[in-house]
Amino acid sequence: VTIAKPSGKYHHGDLRQALLLAAKQVIEEQGSKSLTLRGVARLAGVSPAAPYRHFIDKNQLLTEVANQGFEELCDDLAVVQERGISDPARRMQALGVAYVLFATKNPAQFRFMFGSDVPVPDPSTSLAQAKQRAFGYLLDSMKECQRIGLVREGNARYFALCSWSMVHGVASLYVDGQLPTLVPEPHAPEEIAALVTATLWSGLFAAHKQSDRSHG
Amino acid sequence: VTIAKPSGKYHHGDLRQALLLAAKQVIEEQGSKSLTLRGVARLAGVSPAAPYRHFIDKNQLLTEVANQGFEELCDDLAVVQERGISDPARRMQALGVAYVLFATKNPAQFRFMFGSDVPVPDPSTSLAQAKQRAFGYLLDSMKECQRIGLVREGNARYFALCSWSMVHGVASLYVDGQLPTLVPEPHAPEEIAALVTATLWSGLFAAHKQSDRSHG
DNA sequence: ACCTGAACACCGTTCAAGT
DNA sequence: ACCTGAACACCGTTCAAGT
Numbered sequence: 001v002t003i004a005k006p007s008g009k010y011h012h013g014d015l016r017q018a019l020l021l022a023a024k025q026v027i028e029e030q031g032s033k034s035l036t037l038r039g040v041a042r043l044a045g046v047s048p049a050a051p052y053r054h055f056i057d058k059n060q061l062l063t064e065v066a067n068q069g070f071e072e073l074c075d076d077l078a079v080v081q082e083r084g085i086s087d088p089a090r091r092m093q094a095l096g097v098a099y100v101l102f103a104t105k106n107p108a109q110f111r112f113m114f115g116s117d118v119p120v121p122d123p124s125t126s127l128a129q130a131k132q133r134a135f136g137y138l139l140d141s142m143k144e145c146q147r148i149g150l151v152r153e154g155n156a157r158y159f160a161l162c163s164w165s166m167v168h169g170v171a172s173l174y175v176d177g178q179l180p181t182l183v184p185e186p187h188a189p190e191e192i193a194a195l196v197t198a199t200l201w202s203g204l205f206a207a208h209k210q211s212d213r214s215h216g
Numbered sequence: 217v218t219i220a221k222p223s224g225k226y227h228h229g230d231l232r233q234a235l236l237l238a239a240k241q242v243i244e245e246q247g248s249k250s251l252t253l254r255g256v257a258r259l260a261g262v263s264p265a266a267p268y269r270h271f272i273d274k275n276q277l278l279t280e281v282a283n284q285g286f287e288e289l290c291d292d293l294a295v296v297q298e299r300g301i302s303d304p305a306r307r308m309q310a311l312g313v314a315y316v317l318f319a320t321k322n323p324a325q326f327r328f329m330f331g332s333d334v335p336v337p338d339p340s341t342s343l344a345q346a347k348q349r350a351f352g353y354l355l356d357s358m359k360e361c362q363r364i365g366l367v368r369e370g371n372a373r374y375f376a377l378c379s380w381s382m383v384h385g386v387a388s389l390y391v392d393g394q395l396p397t398l399v400p401e402p403h404a405p406e407e408i409a410a411l412v413t414a415t416l417w418s419g420l421f422a423a424h425k426q427s428d429r430s431h432g
Numbered sequence: 433a434c435c436t437g438a439a440c441a442c443c444g445t446t447c448a449a450g451t
Numbered sequence: 452a453c454c455t456g457a458a459c460a461c462c463g464t465t466c467a468a469g470t
């Protein structure tokens with residue numbers, strides 16, 4: 001899919017998709033503050049009014065970009081899911097690491113997805129549903145861990161909330177560039193994600209100690 | 217301190233503080249997307265160019281507003297600190313609850329403080345230092361818990377990071393309005409904050425089980 | 433059905449000029 | 452030292468008009 005309209009042609013072909021791609025590109029390269037509807041139209045080689053044939057307003061464009069971001073996040077989580085990791089504990093941890101890695105690999109996009117540029121959606125929208133779907137991966141994995149007896153009894157949604165909060169908090173700190181000032185040595189995202197999820201894990205285990213996990 | 221300039225007077229008196237107050241008011245009442253330098257100047261009863269005698273540009277105003285937000289957060293944490301809760305575990309948890317409560321009581325401000333409106337600061341700025349100071353409360357409390365043997369051995373900064381990530385993640389979900397769709401029953405912020413910190417806690421304890429804490 | 437061009441109200445920022 | 456007024460380039464959005 002190409003962004004710029006072929007010169008000399010009047011109709012674009014797939015302007016809607018081109019605008020979404022252009023918007024994502026601007027976010028990645030210059031941050032969401034530089035994201036302008038007119039600028040996006042310019043990148044697509046089209047007039048300032050053209051986007052209004054495909055989106056109600058700028059907000060709808062932003063919401064759709066965020067939506068695609070959450071779909072990508074879900075894809076990453078799905079890849080982990082389908083890797084078929086036999087140990088549910090390791091799978092759970094892999095999901096957390098994947099979450100943090102998504103943020104570190106697409107920091108601008110991650111900031112945007114949870115930032116104040118995109119308005120809070122009501123639960124019926126596809127954006128809200130995509131968010132819930134991402135949460136679902138953690139939840140399912142958590143339930144599986146409970147079923148096998150790896151995680152102690154209790155409301156799985158709360159446990160999943162804890163798990164989600166943790167990786168989300170770390171990811172947020174990372175993209176805000178604050179991790180280096182808070183923890184002593186610089187660690188690779190994988191390491192720090194694993195370390196944090198492991199720490200949570202040792203709290204979820206019914207067994208007494210899991211020093212091998214929580215330090216490895 | 218009054219925001220609007222006394223009519224008929226040429227000089228404002230304390231325009232700088234008035235602009236900061238006006239900005240905070242707009243964020244609380246209409247969200248950071250409606251925050252406009254011209255609008256803020258209007259609220260202060262002053263011309264569009266007047267703010268430039270007190271701030272380099274709009275970014276500096278926003279950064280200063282965020283900075284004041286973190287100072288308020290530090291104040292809330294300091295209140296908990298100085299309450300002199302004897303049990304370090306309870307104090308630690310109280311800090312987490314205070315963090316979440318700050319977010320739920322000032323959702324727009326909290327969103328703004330961590331949102332993409334305020335540019336990522338370099339570590340030398342007072343904004344970065346205020347963030348570190350807030351983190352310091354958790355860190356000190358964590359070290360105290362370790363000293364007494366309540367928390368197992370390990371890098372206190374990582375444990376504090378886990379603790380911070382957790383409450384920050386919950387707070388983020390709350391201000392994004394997603395908590396109700398993720399957890400079944402609607403809980404008061406205090407409850408959910410306590411529940412989450414307790415879950416983390418049972419992972420930090422060296423002892424085997426703390427069912428009384430983690431469910432109460 | 434899709435896009436353009438011009439227009440409107442607004443914004444951030446600058447700068448000479450006023451008090 | 453602090454503030455105003457007018458100006459510039461820009462933005463989101465609309466609407467008649469073009470293909």
